[in-house]
Amino acid sequence: MKKLTVAALKDALSQHLKYVERGGTIVVYRRNQPIAELRPLAADASAMTDEARLESLERRGIIRRGDPSLLAQLKPVEVGDSGVLDALLEERATGR
Numbered sequence: 313m314k315k316l317t318v319a320a321l322k323d324a325l326s327q328h329l330k331y332v333e334r335g336g337t338i339v340v341y342r343r344n345q346p347i348a349e350l351r352p353l354a355a356d357a358s359a360m361t362d363e364a365r366l367e368s369l370e371r372r373g374i375i376r377r378g379d380p381s382l383l384a385q386l387k388p389v390e391v392g393d394s395g396v397l398d399a400l401l402e403e404r405a406t407g408r
Contacts, residue, residue: 313337318347335368 314328314336321328321340328338332350340348360368369375 313339315339315341318342335371 314331316328316338318340321338328350332338332352335352338350339346340350366375366377370377
């Protein structure tokens, strides 16, 4: 959430409206008193794309998306004949 004076809002109105369109909220102040709140209109949730929904949740601090490059650093676990459960137990024991 942004807190802006009327003058600051007027100086860069287009920029601040883009922030609101992306899901942000702006509280407008005059003489240190809040006078208005700018927020996006409630959209039909079914019309949002998955990416837009994730971006909205991330902006509000509800989720934090992982770094895809971290997946490339993972090493595959060799299961062998012992099976997946034994490999999992061994991984937990060794702290890998």
